[in-house]
C-alpha cells in the first residue's frame with residue numbers, strides 16, 4: 001500500500017514536470033547549418049549565467065563549484081602520495097571559453113574543448129607519502145591553481161523516452177585536463193614546520209608538471225563525474241527538443 005502511494009506520487013511528480021531552459025539562455029536550432037558555432041557561444045554564455053545555479057532545475061552554484069571530496073591513492077612511480085581532499089571549491093569555471101564544439105545529435109554525442117584562464121582548486125587536504133626521494137606529509141589548506149587550463153570534454157549520451165518526450169541522458173562524460181601551468185601551495189606541511197613547508201612548496205612548484213601528471217587522472221575522474229551530474233540535472237529534466245530546438 002505504502003509503495004503504491006509512493007509510486008503514484010513519483011509518477012505525478014514526473015508528469016507534472018514541464019521543464020525548460022531558463023528564458024535568458026540562448027537556444028540553438030538542430031537544423032541550423034552553424035549549429036556548432038551557435039552551441040559554442042550559447043554553452044559558454046549559459047555557464048556564465050549559471051554562476052548562482054538554476055534553482056528550478058536544482059543545478060548547483062557554479063562559482064565556486066563545490067565538490068564533497070576526492071581521494072587519491074597514488075601507487076608506484078616517482079610520486080607515491082595518499083591524498084584526501086574535502087570541502088573542495090573550484091573557482092573560475094564560469095570564465096571558460098569554448099574553442100570548438102562538435103554536436104552529433106543523431107549519435108547523442110557532444111564534444112567540446114574549453115579554456116579556463118585561471119582555475120583555482122581550494123580544499124582541506126590531508127596527505128602522506130613521498131615525492132622522488134623526499135617524504136611529504138601535511139594537513140591544511142591546499143591551493144592548486146591551473147593557468148590556461150584546456151579541458152577536452154566528450155559527452156556520450158543516450159535517448160531516454162518518458163511520457164512521450166525524449167531526453168538526452170549523458171551516460172559517460174570524459175575529460176582531459178591540459179594546463180599550461182600549475183601552481184601548488186599546501187599550507188601547514190610537516191605539522192606546520194615553516195622552513196620545511198616553504199622548501200617543499202618551492203620543490204613542488206619546481207616539479208609541478210611531474211606532480212600534476214601523477215594526480216591528473218584522479219582529478220579528471222572526479223571532475224568528470226561532477227560535470228556529468230550538472231549536465232544531467234538539465235538534460236534529464238528538459239526534453240532534448242527544448243535544448244536543441246527542433247523545427
Ligand SMILES: *[C@@H]1O[C@H](CO)[C@@H](O)[C@H](O)[C@H]1NC(C)=O
Nearest residue numbers: 120122143144145183184185
Ligand atoms: C591560490 O593561488 C593562486 C596562484 O598563486 C593565487 O592567485 C590565489 O589568490 C590563491 N587563492 C587562495 C584562495 O589563496
Ligand SMILES: *[C@@H]1O[C@H](CO)[C@@H](O)[C@H](O)[C@H]1NC(C)=O
Nearest residue numbers: 143184185186187201202205
Ligand atoms: C602559499 O600561500 C601562503 C598563504 O596564502 C603564502 O604566504 C605563500 O607565499 C604561498 N607560497 C607559495 C609558494 O606560493
